[in-house]
Amino acid sequence: MNPHSTQKLGRTCESCHIDTRAVGLGRGSVKYINGDLKFIPALSSSPDITGLDHPLDAFVDIDGRPLVHTSRPGLRTFNREEIKRILYVGLCLECHGDFNDKVMKNWNPSNPPEPCVNMNYR
Amino acid sequence: MVECNLAKVEVAGSNPVSRSKAIQGSLHPGCLFCLPMTTYPDSKTMLPFRPFLNIYLNTFPDNVSGYAKNFKCKSFFFISTVLIISVLLFASKDVTAASDHSTRAVTSHVTSTVSGQVDMCLSCHKEKPDRAHGRDVLGCFVCHRGNPIAGTKDRAHRGMIKNPGEFSVVSQTCGVSGCHPDEVERTRRSLMATNRGVISTLRYYWGETSDRNENITIDIIKREHIKTPAVDYYRKLCGTCHTGMEKGKFEGFLAEKGGGCTACHATKPKVKHAGKGIYHVRMVKAVPSEQCIRCHNRSGRIGLTYQGKYESEGYGTPYDEGELSGNLLQDGRFVQNLPPDVHYSKANMACADCHTQKEIMGDGKNHAHLEEQLEVRCTTCHTDTTELKKLSEISQIPYSSWKRQINNSPVPRLNIKGKNSRYFLKRLDDNKLLTLNPPSEQCVKPVHKRVSCISCHSTWVPQCYGCHVQYDKRARQLDKIAFKETPGKWTEFKSFVRFNAPPLGIIEQQNPKDKVPLTENSNGQVVILVPG
Numbered sequence: 001m002n003p004h005s006t007q008k009l010g011r012t013c014e015s016c017h018i019d020t021r022a023v024g025l026g027r028g029s030v031k032y033i034n035g036d037l038k039f040i041p042a043l044s045s046s047p048d049i050t051g052l053d054h055p056l057d058a059f060v061d062i063d064g065r066p067l068v069h070t071s072r073p074g075l076r077t078f079n080r081e082e083i084k085r086i087l088y089v090g091l092c093l094e095c096h097g098d099f100n101d102k103v104m105k106n107w108n109p110s111n112p113p114e115p116c117v118n119m120n121y122r
Numbered sequence: 123m124v125e126c127n128l129a130k131v132e133v134a135g136s137n138p139v140s141r142s143k144a145i146q147g148s149l150h151p152g153c154l155f156c157l158p159m160t161t162y163p164d165s166k167t168m169l170p171f172r173p174f175l176n177i178y179l180n181t182f183p184d185n186v187s188g189y190a191k192n193f194k195c196k197s198f199f200f201i202s203t204v205l206i207i208s209v210l211l212f213a214s215k216d217v218t219a220a221s222d223h224s225t226r227a228v229t230s231h232v233t234s235t236v237s238g239q240v241d242m243c244l245s246c247h248k249e250k251p252d253r254a255h256g257r258d259v260l261g262c263f264v265c266h267r268g269n270p271i272a273g274t275k276d277r278a279h280r281g282m283i284k285n286p287g288e289f290s291v292v293s294q295t296c297g298v299s300g301c302h303p304d305e306v307e308r309t310r311r312s313l314m315a316t317n318r319g320v321i322s323t324l325r326y327y328w329g330e331t332s333d334r335n336e337n338i339t340i341d342i343i344k345r346e347h348i349k350t351p352a353v354d355y356y357r358k359l360c361g362t363c364h365t366g367m368e369k370g371k372f373e374g375f376l377a378e379k380g381g382g383c384t385a386c387h388a389t390k391p392k393v394k395h396a397g398k399g400i401y402h403v404r405m406v407k408a409v410p411s412e413q414c415i416r417c418h419n420r421s422g423r424i425g426l427t428y429q430g431k432y433e434s435e436g437y438g439t440p441y442d443e444g445e446l447s448g449n450l451l452q453d454g455r456f457v458q459n460l461p462p463d464v465h466y467s468k469a470n471m472a473c474a475d476c477h478t479q480k481e482i483m484g485d486g487k488n489h490a491h492l493e494e495q496l497e498v499r500c501t502t503c504h505t506d507t508t509e510l511k512k513l514s515e516i517s518q519i520p521y522s523s524w525k526r527q528i529n530n531s532p533v534p535r536l537n538i539k540g541k542n543s544r545y546f547l548k549r550l551d552d553n554k555l556l557t558l559n560p561p562s563e564q565c566v567k568p569v570h571k572r573v574s575c576i577s578c579h580s581t582w583v584p585q586c587y588g589c590h591v592q593y594d595k596r597a598r599q600l601d602k603i604a605f606k607e608t609p610g611k612w613t614e615f616k617s618f619v620r621f622n623a624p625p626l627g628i629i630e631q632q633n634p635k636d637k638v639p640l641t642e643n644s645n646g647q648v649v650i651l652v653p654g
Binding site for chain 2: 002005006008010011015019024050057059074075077099
């Protein structure tokens with residue numbers, strides 16, 4: 001859908017690459033541990049009330065399993081590989097957060113550079 | 123060709139407006155030679171007078187060219203006027219006995235349109251519609267029916283149509299040959315008239331059909347008496363938002379909704395207090411956004427978001443001097459102000475500046491969802507001059523020619539104009555030229571080639587989490603389609619709403635007009651996923 005809130009300036013890099021809500025995980029934290037991602041949701045699920053075993057703002061889990069149905073054929077949440085690729089970029093944004101930075105200029109999504117440091121996503 | 127005994131006039135086309143313009147000045151208002159040239163769609167209206175006219179006309183020889191040279195039109199005007207008034211007085215049996223306004227003869231002179239079509243309504247009614255539907259051009263009868271040659275109010279108003287745009291009567295009014303028959307036919311099949319998308323999606327969500335594109339309309343659920351939970355929910359909570367709803371059927375803010383053609387095209391005059399008896403709605407091509415937002419303010423809240431209004435939760439915050447916020451919609455929902463869409467805040471564009479006639483009024487096909495008839499994308503306008511030139515060329519084709527090839531048009535018919543080798547979007551409301559910028563360098567970076575424009579440039583979107591409905595079978599609720607209360611009441615709830623940047627996902631099947639046409643290996647395009 002097009003929400004009709006278009007602005008001249010687009011989202012920041014961080015808005016997509018260091019925000020778990022952008023990739024459909026919902027509000028929470030991600031840890032990058034031994035080359036893998038671990039997500040800790042901020043909102044609790046309330047299975048007794050909602051009948052759901054995930055928070056209401058989660059569309060997909062960190063393994064790429066969809067938690068919701070969508071309204072159109074072919075419309076889906078990100079899969080595991082896509083979530084990992086998007087959030088992995090966020091590891092580097094702290095120091096290389098500019099498109100003209102050589103790390104970003106030479107970024108190859110299928111073969112990204114090794115992370116310099118381990119960091120947590122908010 | 124229309125032929126008067128005093129003049130021969132070439133009249134192109136059957137459109138009443140162009141006909142009237144063409145013969146204006148050539149025909150003779152009130153002249154009985156010219157009177158029968160104008161055809162009343164309803165033959166019954168002229169029926170009582172035809173014998174008189176025929177007798178009158180038959181007194182002259184067929185070939186009167188030489189005869190007419192000896193007469194001035196003024197003579198015929200005088201004679202015919204006297205005769206018509208006599209006929210009217212004769213036909214009005216109550217004229218002498220009645221004392222009330224409704225049955226008294228209300229005029230002392232014959233009024234007609236510029237084409238010479240007698241329209242006695244004009245002698246009482248001074249209302250001034252817009253220029254295209256000007257009172258002197260069309261008169262009242264063409265749109266409002268009734269009896270234009272009756273001598274009394276009661277007789278004149280018999281069979282009159284208050285709102286000619288209503289779909290129930292539109293085939294006799296806006297949709298008659300020579301006016302807007304194509305547009306009416308398309309509009310009546312459109313999503314806004316049928317609510318096909320709303321009903322089919324609801325039924326799919328609620329497990330009542332496995333077909334996402336079910337061909338189900340308001341007419342079908344009425345005719346076939348479909349009674350399922352999803353349809354009942356639709357009837358009670360959604361049923362006022364379709365163009366086919368009769369205007370004024372409900373009270374309060376709902377009274378403004380519906381009305382067929384007039385739901386969108388009828389606007390109030392810019393000059394307030396135009397004077398009693400002069401006020402008349404104006405039918406406009408440049409539909410103001412308010413008309414659209416009257417309905418498009420729920421579900422995705424698109425109309426509100428466009429104006430920078432966020433429907434907040436029902437707390438009335440932020441408080442205003444200790445009281446609940448006064449920032450309310452007409453229906454009582456609280457809103458907060460957020461950045462409006464740049465096309466609204468900076469360019470002051472209306473919905474109709476982007477959404478073409480084909481998108482809004484449909485293309486005549488029974489589409490199930492809006493995206494099937496969307497033809498404008500961000501990149502339609504935000505592109506290079508080569509593409510803009512094509513748009514400009516289409517916009518220069520006369521509308522009457524273009525509408526015959528509406529489904530074969532290679533590009534959308536937007537109001538794109540070229541000037542000094544540059545191309546602009548010409549705003550419908552005031553013809554101001556708006557600059558069209560191509561995508562920036564950032565937008566075309568290879569790493570973001572799958573990212574749609576809106577995924578990045580939509581900075582906030584209302585998100586409703588945990589939406590649910592409650593059904594109380596003991597209560598009753600108004601069925602907006604049947605116009606009566608029926609058992610069962612639906613109430614909507616939400617757990618929480620947010621206005622964050624939108625979550626994203628992937629669409630694997632897309633319209634080829636989108637930013638990056640999909641290929642087998644492209645794995646889809648990044649789009650917005652929003653609950654609510």
